[in-house]
Amino acid sequence: MTSFIFNKxxxxxxxxxxxxxxxxxxxxxxxxxxxxxxxxxxxxxxxPLVRSTEAQKGGLDVSLFKLLSExxxxxxxxxxxxxxxxxDIMLLSNxxxxxxxxKCGNETVAKxxxxxxxxxxxxxAKPWIKEVLSDKFDSHLPRLTEGIKSxxxxxxxxxxxxxxxxxxxxxxxxxxx
Numbered sequence: 777m778t779s780f781i782f783n784k785x786x787x788x789x790x791x792x793x794x795x796x797x798x799x800x801x802x803x804x805x806x807x808x809x810x811x812x813x814x815x816x817x818x819x820x821x822x823x824p825l826v827r828s829t830e831a832q833k834g835g836l837d838v839s840l841f842k843l844l845s846e847x848x849x850x851x852x853x854x855x856x857x858x859x860x861x862x863x864d865i866m867l868l869s870n871x872x873x874x875x876x877x878x879k880c881g882n883e884t885v886a887k888x889x890x891x892x893x894x895x896x897x898x899x900x901a902k903p904w905i906k907e908v909l910s911d912k913f914d915s916h917l918p919r920l921t922e923g924i925k926s927x928x929x930x931x932x933x934x935x936x937x938x939x940x941x942x943x944x945x946x947x948x949x950x951x952x953x
Contacts, residue, residue, distance in 0.1 A: 790812075796821060797821075798841075815841045862885065862889065
């Protein structure tokens with residue numbers, strides 16, 4: 777932040793999005809130019825990417841967002857409504873990380889499904905994509921889920937022409953959280 781625009785100006789607010797993914801020094805830079813700041817993020821998701829072992833030992837792999845949220849939990853506002861995942865996909869992270877607090881922002885988000893391309897376009901896809909979208913993939917699921925000790929729904933991907941528009945079956949695992 778060496779631009780002359782920032783050297784001569786103060787801002788009322790600095791809003792840092794995805795603040796949990798930014799190293800502390802990188803986050804502090806823009807905060808110097810504002811009277812107040814808002815950090816937006818989720819420290820349960822991706823931490824800052826720090827490749828240096830020495831820097832990690834020095835704490836640079838911990839974001840300012842995480843530090844402040846742990847030291848001042850009352851200053852947090854939890855955003856419960858999300859608009860990125862349908863309810864089947866959200867179920868896993870909601871159960872394992874968020875104690876069931878997440879909600880889909882609206883019914884459209886909750887029921888959203890991926891519309892796969894027509895068969896002719898899939899013929900050009902890589903072999904692994906064809907396998908995942910085929911009935912053969914279903915036979916791999918018991919092996920893939922063996923040893924998982926939680927209970928959640930796994931939407932199994934099938935092309936719409938095999939489902940008649942349904943969003944997919946769910947497989948319940950044997951053991952519960």
